[in-house]
Amino acid sequence: MKGLELFNLIKDDLMTVEKELAKIVKTHDPLLTETSAHLLKAGGKRLRPAFALVAGKTYNYNPQKLIPLAMALELIHMASLVHDDVIDDSYTRRGIPTVKANWGDQVSIYTGTYLFAQSLALIARVGNPTVSRILADISVKMCEGEIQQIVTSYDIRQTVKDYFFRIRRKTALLISASCELGAVACGAPEYHVKALARYGYYLGMAFQITDDILDFTASQRELGKPVGSDLRQGIITLPVIYAMQLATGRDRLIEIIKKKDKKEGEVLEAVNITRKSGAIEKAFDVSDRYLEKAKSQIRYLPPGQATESLGLIADFIGKRKF
Amino acid sequence: MKGLELFNLIKDDLMTVEKELAKIVKTHDPLLTETSAHLLKAGGKRLRPAFALVAGKTYNYNPQKLIPLAMALELIHMASLVHDDVIDDSYTRRGIPTVKANWGDQVSIYTGTYLFAQSLALIARVGNPTVSRILADISVKMCEGEIQQIVTSYDIRQTVKDYFFRIRRKTALLISASCELGAVACGAPEYHVKALARYGYYLGMAFQITDDILDFTASQRELGKPVGSDLRQGIITLPVIYAMQLATGRDRLIEIIKKKDKKEGEVLEAVNITRKSGAIEKAFDVSDRYLEKAKSQIRYLPPGQATESLGLIADFIGKRKF
Structure with missing residues (x-):
């Protein structure tokens, strides 16, 4: 992430994480090693390790x-x-071909399960039952979120509540756990752990809302994937839910959303209706409220550089452009 | 499994497992609950719980x-x-439509990951780090086995060694862990645990070899799926590897195996070439040798009904028809 300088405090250990990840994904199987290494090299913000x-x-x-x-x-x-x-039929992510694009669905399914299993093998070695339990529970909920996304795709009846249910499971819980377990691993007291869990949860909600907004407002180059890709796949995010309530051109928007086989021009038309509707601003307001809630947790933490960083990260996400 | 009377000793607790499984797969999400319940109702031998x-x-x-x-x-x-x-594109299993057949690939991927995550959540609650570690490690290896199966499909150059590598990971390690962890959970001493791990491993190898033989020798009704389905999908099992070495009609067999789009008549032709080649008998010999090895572990266990059952189970698998 641009602004990673916010994470300066933990830069060296974040590099260690990167090196150790490259080691751990090496296995007997040359193909799994290759797909995993491809994924690692494709980058990413390493937000969850950084939060921990x-x-x-x-x-x-x-x-x-x-x-x-x-x-x-x-x-x-x-x-x-x-x-x-695999589910979203995506061929690029962060401007780089996906595992699906290079190796197909079958290999992707097992690469995903393999990485998941590796993660749990690692956690089992940490030997802290609380950590194992929290991560296993969150993995269950992440699946629930993904299934709900599949079930509700193209369904214009979904509400803001449905959307929050989904992004909580898809994104916020894992970011929350990253903050929470970072504190658990260091033996922090209960109130401290809980404040970080809440901070991570609110921040994760804001992060996903921002991500969903950027799918409408950023350029393809900034996103590393086509603009409006959620819409194209029938994934109905907060800006669209609001636009369906607010927009001039509401009927046309709904008509396009429901189409399974959208033309490129139609996707852009729906993006424009949403942009002009005031929905983006409304979604930013929601995100800002979550960021305020995140920041309000900071008072429960001891003052210092790390606590200050958490505040700055919240500010940064509010200004995030891509 | 026919012959489940061998498991009489643990019948009541096996029924408890069944009831508790039905409870645990219930989740917030109606679809995941439905797919999981469908899977549970589709049955299965519950071999791994029984061994534990x-x-x-x-x-x-x-x-x-x-x-x-x-x-x-x-x-x-x-x-x-x-x-x-999903990977094998299978529409029936045990004579019942698969989750893939009823709900499609996307839902199947998350149903699988969901069940896996539920399993690990359950184990995390058991709170024994050894159990967590062994199961996570085996899950990694199971993925390696599956990937190897994808990579080597339709590849006639694969050896008996490749086949053993695969079935060890796909089947034997989890059956081995079932026996091993059953003893670990009851606090058995190291030599006792290890004998059960070896018993389970050898038995698991024999079990998978028998399974692969039955794909050639059983009827569709007995299998609950079409005969020769491995061959149809390009999965090259022990009988075929031997048949390629032994058979009159070897060239024709290879020609059919390599075809991605086989006609039904061709599959049956390959099944017949394999049946007549002596390969089935040779594969049974290998399975029998594994069963002998399994039984040879029994001397390390205390005499009694349970130990006796383990011997009978090995005998039963040797006579398994479907």
Whole structure:
């Protein structure tokens, strides 16, 4: 992420996480090693490891425990991305071909499951039953979120509540766990752990809302994938839900959303209706409210550089352009 | 499995496992609940839970620890079946439509991952790091086996060694872990645990070889799926590897195996060439040798009904018709 300088505090250990990830995905099987290495090289913000490490810095920082945790969090995230790309039929992510694009659906399914299993093998080695339990529970909920996305795709009757249900499971819970478990791994007391869990949850909600907004407002170059790709796949996000309530051209918008085989011009037309409707601004307001809630948790944490960083990260997400 | 009377010793707890599985797959999401319930109702031998329970009976039987373990083992197995059906493009299993057939690939991918995550959530609650670690490691290896199957499909150059590599990962390791962890959960000593792990491993190898033989020798009604389905999908099993070495009609057999779009008559022709080649008998010999090895582990276990059952199960698998 641009603005990674916010994570300066944990830069060295984040590089260790990167190196160790490259090691751990190496296996007997040359193909799984290749697909996993491709995914790692394709980059990503490493947001979840970074949050775990910064959370650890708010207490008695313990890299021996934090680094395997940070790796496990990133592996779960990567696993979900590989499966998502199969489900969403995506051929590029961050401007780079997906595993699906290069190796097909079958290999992608097992690459995802493999990374997930590797993550849990790593966590099992950390040997903290609380960490294992929380991550396994979140993995269950992530699947629920993905299934709900499949079930509700192209369904214009879905509500803001349905949307929140989904992004909570798809994104916010894992970011929340990253902050929470970073503190757990360092032996922080209950109130401290809970404040970080709430911080991560609110921040994760804001992060996903922003992501969904950017699908309408950013350029293809900035996104590393085509604009309006959610819409194209029938995934109805907050800006669209609002636009269906607000927009002049509401009927035309609904007509396009429901079409399974949209023309490129139609996708852009729907993007424009949404942009002009005031829905983007309304969605930004919701995101800002979540960021405020995230920041309000900071008062429960001990003052210092790490705590300050958490505040700055929230500010940064509010200004995120891509 | 016909012959489940061999598992009489643990019948009541096996029924508890069944009931608890039906409970645990219920989730917020109606679709995931439905697909999981469909899978459960489609049946199966519940071989892995049964082995864990019988293994427990060879020591200080502890149902409180064994039942969650048995459930977790079956959930991992079910998860792998759902993903397999997507990969293998299978529409029926045990004579019943697959999740793929009823709900499609997307839903199947998440149903599989969901069951896998549920399994690990259950194990995390058992709170034994050894159990968590062994199951996570085996899940990694199961993915390696599946990937190898994809990579080597239609490839006539694969060897008996490649085949053993694959079935070890696809089948034997989880059956081995079922026996091993059943003993671990009951606090059995190291030599006892290891003997059961080896017993399960050898038995699992024999079980998969027999399964692969039955794909050639059983009827569609017995199999609950079409005869020769491995061959149809390009999966080259032990009987075929031997038939390519032995058979009159070897060239024709190879020609058919390599075809991606086989006619039904061609599949049956290849099945017949294999049947007549002596390969089936040779594969049975290998299976019998594994069963002997399995039985040779029994001397390390305390005498009694449970240990006796393990011997009978090995005999039964040798006579298995479907």
